[in-house]
Amino acid sequence: MNKNQNDTLENQDIEIRLLVEAIYQKYGYDFRNYSQAHVKRRILNRFNLSGMKNIAEMIHEALTNTKFVDLILMDLSITVTEMFRDPVFYRELREEIMPLLRNYPFIKIWHAGCSSGEEVYSMAILLKEEGLYERAQIYATDFNPVIIKQAKDGVYPLNRMKEFTLNYMKAGGKNSLSDYYTIHYDSARLLDVLKKNIVFATHNLVTDGVFAEVNLVVCRNVLIYFNRQLQDKVIKLFVDSLPGGGILCLGSKESLQFSSHYSEFNPLLPQEKIYIRKVTL
Amino acid sequence: MKPYKAVVIGSSAGGLNALKVLFGGLDEHFSLPVIIVQHISPNAENYLIHILNEFSKLKVKEADEKEMPGTGMAYLAPPNYHLLIEPDCTFTLTIGERVNYARPSIDVLFETAAEAYKDQLIGIILTGANSDGSKGLKKIRDFGGLTLVQDPETAEVDSMPRAAIQADAADRILSLEEIAVLLNGISSGGVD
Numbered sequence: 016m017n018k019n020q021n022d023t024l025e026n027q028d029i030e031i032r033l034l035v036e037a038i039y040q041k042y043g044y045d046f047r048n049y050s051q052a053h054v055k056r057r058i059l060n061r062f063n064l065s066g067m068k069n070i071a072e073m074i075h076e077a078l079t080n081t082k083f084v085d086l087i088l089m090d091l092s093i094t095v096t097e098m099f100r101d102p103v104f105y106r107e108l109r110e111e112i113m114p115l116l117r118n119y120p121f122i123k124i125w126h127a128g129c130s131s132g133e134e135v136y137s138m139a140i141l142l143k144e145e146g147l148y149e150r151a152q153i154y155a156t157d158f159n160p161v162i163i164k165q166a167k168d169g170v171y172p173l174n175r176m177k178e179f180t181l182n183y184m185k186a187g188g189k190n191s192l193s194d195y196y197t198i199h200y201d202s203a204r205l206l207d208v209l210k211k212n213i214v215f216a217t218h219n220l221v222t223d224g225v226f227a228e229v230n231l232v233v234c235r236n237v238l239i240y241f242n243r244q245l246q247d248k249v250i251k252l253f254v255d256s257l258p259g260g261g262i263l264c265l266g267s268k269e270s271l272q273f274s275s276h277y278s279e280f281n282p283l284l285p286q287e288k289i290y291i292r293k294v295t296l
Numbered sequence: 297m298k299p300y301k302a303v304v305i306g307s308s309a310g311g312l313n314a315l316k317v318l319f320g321g322l323d324e325h326f327s328l329p330v331i332i333v334q335h336i337s338p339n340a341e342n343y344l345i346h347i348l349n350e351f352s353k354l355k356v357k358e359a360d361e362k363e364m365p366g367t368g369m370a371y372l373a374p375p376n377y378h379l380l381i382e383p384d385c386t387f388t389l390t391i392g393e394r395v396n397y398a399r400p401s402i403d404v405l406f407e408t409a410a411e412a413y414k415d416q417l418i419g420i421i422l423t424g425a426n427s428d429g430s431k432g433l434k435k436i437r438d439f440g441g442l443t444l445v446q447d448p449e450t451a452e453v454d455s456m457p458r459a460a461i462q463a464d465a466a467d468r469i470l471s472l473e474e475i476a477v478l479l480n481g482i483s484s485g486g487v488d
């Protein structure tokens with residue numbers, strides 16, 4: 016590659032780092048330890064849509080226009096999700112994990128990075144069908160306030176329900192998914208009985224502390240966006256949220272194996288990335 | 297001769313057969329890590345890995361997040377995830393929106409690999425029914441990497457190689473057998 020291209024590439028990388036730094040200093044959202052390749056793609060994507068001259072101009076816009084920051088926040092969030100995504104995971108949850116939770120008089124669950132809530136309602140349905148919902152308390156958090164609002168609403172495009180229903184059936188669903196929502200024009204609205212024991216809140220895994228002590232942490236497809244150092248920091252947060260015997264579920268391409276906190280857990284269903292916190296004496 | 301550090305391959309419809317031939321032709325001591333995006337249905341079990349392992353002297357596995365590609369290895373992007381290369385050449389997996397209707401997308405792999413490996417990268421587009429990968433291959437070429445496109449006449453489905461050629465992304469247009477010979481030569485320090 017010639018010197019010119021090398022220069023352009025280098026300058027672009029510097030400007031992107033400065034933009035990320037500016038967003039952190041001004042708004043407290045810390046993307047400094049997210050995957051660099053991912054952040055760069057998303058920011059350049061926004062840049063191409065923005066019609067601005069260079070990234071430096073984006074920095075100024077981000078500092079002075081909160082609407083623009085909201086866009087960048089959305090770009091970097093990647094909120095793609097599904098109900099009963101990875102059906103096998105949910106089947107294992109039903110068959111292997113629910114029997115463990117049954118032993119508790121009161122079950123606390125934390126969905127960290129829950130996006131628009133599909134995953135949380137999937138859990139609520141599972142708990143209902145296993146007769147555990149009434150003694151469960153679910154905390155569902157994400158750092159993106161816009162997406163948390165959507166999660167709270169629990170309204171999804173009707174045309175997604177076919178895919179979700181297929182997942183639900185593969186996951187061993189006991190009823191029909193349509194038992195759990197009502198249809199309004201072209202959207203599906205999850206029933207209030209599912210929402211009753213769910214608390215939705217904003218929480219940033221990078222900058223906030225422990226949310227609550229819980230029996231089960233579900234954090235799927237969030238850590239893949241973080242570098243190793245940040246992954247480690249967030250795992251520590253989960254260590255501190257789970258008592259001995261508490262359960263941690265990660266996404267299907269995420270692993271605890273390389274974390275410095277690996278020794279705090281035993282692999283319970285490693286294939287499905289389900290780990291159990293060791294009992295410390 | 298440039299010391300190349302990695303090979304990236306993009307393939308779509310017809311890709312399994314093409315990859316079998318290509319991998320079958322690579323030497324036992326082929327020294328560069330090979331990183332592949334083959335378009336595949338989101339729910340596909342990874343049968344591709346099993347099949348390729350039978351045909352390949354390289355060890356074929358699914359790319360893990362944060363993994364560093366190594367010699368003697370070939371890596372496949374997992375179904376339903378984009379595979380990106382970080383500046384330090386480790387893998388990142390994401391589930392962002394589809395790119396060119398595809399996840400994994402060839403462009404996503406190629407564009408990030410081009411930035412990471414700069415001119416020490418070989419990019420290859422094989423058979424397929426869309427135009428994913430053209431932009432990425434062009435970027436590899438612009439950055440001084442070596443770009444190969446399967447001769448459309450020999451491809452099971454020719455749109456993807458044709459799109460890449462159209463985008464002015466190809467250094468060489470070759471059959472699968474010729475690509476294997478060229479790669480073996482580069483790996484053993486012979487021809488460029």
Ligand SMILES: C[S@@+](CC[C@H](N)C(=O)[O-])C[C@H]1O[C@@H](n2cnc3c(N)ncnc32)[C@H](O)[C@@H]1O
Pocket residue numbers: 092093094095096097100127128129130131134156157158159162218219220221222234235236237266391
């Ligand atoms: C790909 S979604 C995963 C959604 C769901 N858990 C699933 O697996 O389908 C990633 C989510 O992580 C959230 N996220 C990213 N960084 C975060 C952070 N620092 N704190 C909390 N949530 C974060 C994003 O807003 C996004 O909604």
